[in-house]
Amino acid sequence: MRVQNGRLVALVAAVAVAAITGGGALAWRQGPQANAEAPSPLSGSPSPATSTPTKSTPTAKPTPTSSKPSTATSTPSGPMKTKIDLKKLPQGRAPQVTYLSGRTIRGGAGEDVTVPGTTDIQDVARLRSSALAVVTKGFGTEMLNLDSDSKITRRTPDVTQIVTTDDGGAAAYVATRLKDTGEELAGATIYAESTEVQKVAVPDIWNTRLLSYLDGKVYFDASTTQDGDSGLYEWTPGTSKPVQLKAVPNPMAVSSAGTAGSLTTLNDQSSCSSLLTVPFGKRLWRTCDYLITGFTPDAATVIAGPKYQDGYGDGIAGALNAKTGMLLHEWSGVFRQSVPEDDQHLLLLADNGEETPASIVRCTISTGACERATxxxxxxxxxxS
Known part of the structure; x- marks a missing residue:
């Protein structure tokens, strides 16, 4: 799930905020077409409206004027940047990952499930045939397990966030407690659920945030002091305690390829992040143009946000080559979440500001073409998740 706007400051100031899921196996075949009313590119950028561009070859002699339109198109000379106009996007198919619309959990592998009650819903996920929802309760939160008939089968107190495995067969969730004033108390409980529920209590940590559930291990970010820098933790369900991976500071996301995005520098109005190996922390590359916020399921593409986040939503979302850090495509707009649907598509929760209509937008990483998924x-x- 996308890092919230205040998270950059929180990683250094250690103020808590609230993952990543896989998409449908056929999504790459049915993504937005580059020649179907593609959004207008930013000024000076090549148009994404051609799906198979070719380069025209100059000739030594001038050719006669033809009445037929030319079929040649120009080859983009570099990464493209696209400005999203929500009203002009074509309507595509629904998201192939779990999402919430109103109070109904849709998408993913399962029937629509309605979350009962009227309290705020903060996170949703699917776990096999069940649905999970984090809702507000008093000064804190709780997680509801819901069956296919929308009936509550279990409540887990103080849960703030959920991540799932790519196949939806297991989920991890974290519980932290708050004072009546809203201030976080020290300690967290990490849960892992598949056929049974396992948990581990971790004392004396703050600002705990789940990053991923990969290869049977739960990765999370936490700090050992309330206002200190954070570090990466790895927990194998069934073991008595997690392991802190000290070579990976201020983690932002962990990939299936054994790499992690790490916030390495934070200055006024800017930041730098690096791609590090897990667990040894070897730096593969560094960017001061974007912030690493996630990965596609195959770890070939880095999901990127703006280098400084402070406000209602992010002004840009990007896709970077995970091997080199080079920009593949950048989209501009107002984005509250940036989540991979699969290895080829990015889902953006987009609107034009507070209290404006919103849509989940699907964008193809290779072409930049986008469509409304809702x-x-x-x-x-x-x-x-």
Whole structure:
């Protein structure tokens, strides 16, 4: 799930905020077409409206004027940048990952499930045939397990966040407690659920945030002091305690290829992040143009956000080559979440500001072409796990 806007400051100031899921196996075949009303590119950028561009070859002699239009197109000379206009995007198919529309959990492998009650819904996920929802309760939160008939089968107190495995067969969730004033108390409980529930209590940590559940291990970010820098932790369900991976400071995301995005520098209005190996922390590359916030399931593409986040939503979302750090494509707009749907597509929760209609937008990483995956409408909208 996308790092919230205040998270950059939180990683250094250690103020808590609230993952990543896989998409449908056929999504790459049915993504937005580059020649189907593609959004207008930013000024000076090549148009993404051609799916198979070719380079025209100059001739030594001038050719006669023809009445037939030329079929040749120009080859983009570099990475493209696209500005998203929500009203002009074509309507595509629904998201193939779990998402919340109103109070209904949709998408992913399962039937629509309605979250009962009227309290705020903060996170949703699917776990095999069940649905999970984090809802507000008093000064804190709780997680509801829901069956296919939308009936509550279990409640887990103080849960703030959920991540799932790519196949939806297991979920991890974290519980932290708050004072009546809203201030976080020290300590966290990490849960892992598949056929049974396992948990581990971790004392004396703050600002705990789940990053991923990969290869049977749960990765999370936490700090050992309330205002200190954070570090990466790895927990294998069934063991008595997690291991702190001290070579990976201030982690932002962990990939299936054994790499992690790390916030390495934070200055006023800017930041730098690096791609590090896990667990040894070897730096593969560094960027001061973007912030590493996630990865596609195959770890070939880095999901990137702006180098400074402070406000209602991110002004840009990007896709970087995970081997080199080079920009593949950048989209501009107002984005509250940036989540990979699969290895080829990015889902953006987009609107034009507070209280404006929103849509989950699907963008193809290779071409930059986008479409609306949900209708443009007001009401609660959230990409889950």
């Amino acid at each position: 209708p443009l409408a007001k009401g609660q909208l959230l990409i889950g």
